[in-house]
Amino acid sequence: MLSDMDAINLDAKLARISEHWAPRSVARLNDYDIKVVKVLGEFVWHTHADTDELFLVHAGRLTIRLREGSVELGPGELFVVPRGVEHQPYAEQEASVLLIEPAHVINTGDGQPGAMTRPVEPI
Amino acid sequence: MLSDMDAINLDAKLARISEHWAPRSVARLNDYDIKVVKVLGEFVWHTHADTDELFLVHAGRLTIRLREGSVELGPGELFVVPRGVEHQPYAEQEASVLLIEPAHVINTGDGQPGAMTRPVEPI
Numbered sequence: 001m002l003s004d005m006d007a008i009n010l011d012a013k014l015a016r017i018s019e020h021w022a023p024r025s026v027a028r029l030n031d032y033d034i035k036v037v038k039v040l041g042e043f044v045w046h047t048h049a050d051t052d053e054l055f056l057v058h059a060g061r062l063t064i065r066l067r068e069g070s071v072e073l074g075p076g077e078l079f080v081v082p083r084g085v086e087h088q089p090y091a092e093q094e095a096s097v098l099l100i101e102p103a104h105v106i107n108t109g110d111g112q113p114g115a116m117t118r119p120v121e122p123i
Numbered sequence: 124m125l126s127d128m129d130a131i132n133l134d135a136k137l138a139r140i141s142e143h144w145a146p147r148s149v150a151r152l153n154d155y156d157i158k159v160v161k162v163l164g165e166f167v168w169h170t171h172a173d174t175d176e177l178f179l180v181h182a183g184r185l186t187i188r189l190r191e192g193s194v195e196l197g198p199g200e201l202f203v204v205p206r207g208v209e210h211q212p213y214a215e216q217e218a219s220v221l222l223i224e225p226a227h228v229i230n231t232g233d234g235q236p237g238a239m240t241r242p243v244e245p246i
Contacts, residue, residue: 002208005192007200027203029177029223032155034201054152056221058199069128076181077130078157080150085125098179100152100223 010036010058013123014096021116023099023107024123033120035099043089044116046109053081053101060095064088133159133181136246137219144239146222146230147246156243158222166212167239169232176204176224183218187211 013026013036020040027034039062055064056078064071064079065088071079081087089097108117136149136159143163150157162185178187179201187194187202188211194202204210212220231240 002189002191002205005189005194007194007196007202010199010201027177027201029175029203030206030225034177034203052152054150054157066125066128068125071128071130073130076133078133078150079130080152080157082125083153102153 022118023120025120031103033103037097037099039091040094044108045086045088047086049084049110051102052083055079056098058096058098062095062097063090145241146243148243154226156226160220160222162214163217167231168211170209172207172233174225175206178202179221181219181221185218185220186213
């Protein structure tokens with residue numbers, strides 16, 4: 001009944017990722033993707049009209065810039081960007097983040113794909 | 124538009140919890156509850172017929188017993204129990220765990236409430 005009974009180790013998954021801002025799926029929870037991503041520098045401003053988006057910092061520090069201000073996250077800290085709220089993730093130094101949102105979500109948000117648009121592949 | 128722009132610090136939330144096996148909600152992601160729980164000893168065997176359930180260990184070690192074997196999780200390790208799969212969480216020493224599942228889910232699973240059934244309240 002279970003195809004895989006191994007624990008999923010976030011550090012081991014992250015060690016296999018070199019590209020920044022390219023989320024990789026480590027598990028599925030119903031119709032949600034559980035993803036890890038390495039980040040460095042600025043992502044694009046974007047919005048997800050149809051879904052909230054959870055950021056949980058695994059290592060390093062992440063800033064989530066919002067039009068109303070910004071949220072600073074360190075390891076073991078999370079923030080949910082509500083649907084429809086424009087945001088720009090930013091990391092001054094490399095950080096590792098757990099992302100959770102429905103599986104259909106495009107990383108660069110609604111609208112045309114851009115230079116930072118990436119498909120989410122398993123790792 | 125945003126009612127709260129504070130980071131959610133898992134250690135700070137967990138420091139306010141004393142009861143074991145009583146999940147508390149720290150955030151909402153669409154119709155999912157993001158919960159923290161302190162665990163110690165054996166939980167009851169139970170099943171969620173309609174949903175997968177994500178366990179991510181924050182501190183300590185958690186065993187998820189399954190009828191086919193068991194999964195051992197340490198900090199930064201996660202496992203998704205698929206819907207319909209009977210499981211019994213167990214921790215030899217106190218551990219802290221992030222739980223993610225739809226907001227309607229009862230902690231003791233399908234069937235009659237029992238001695239370990241708890242409502243999920245925010246913290």
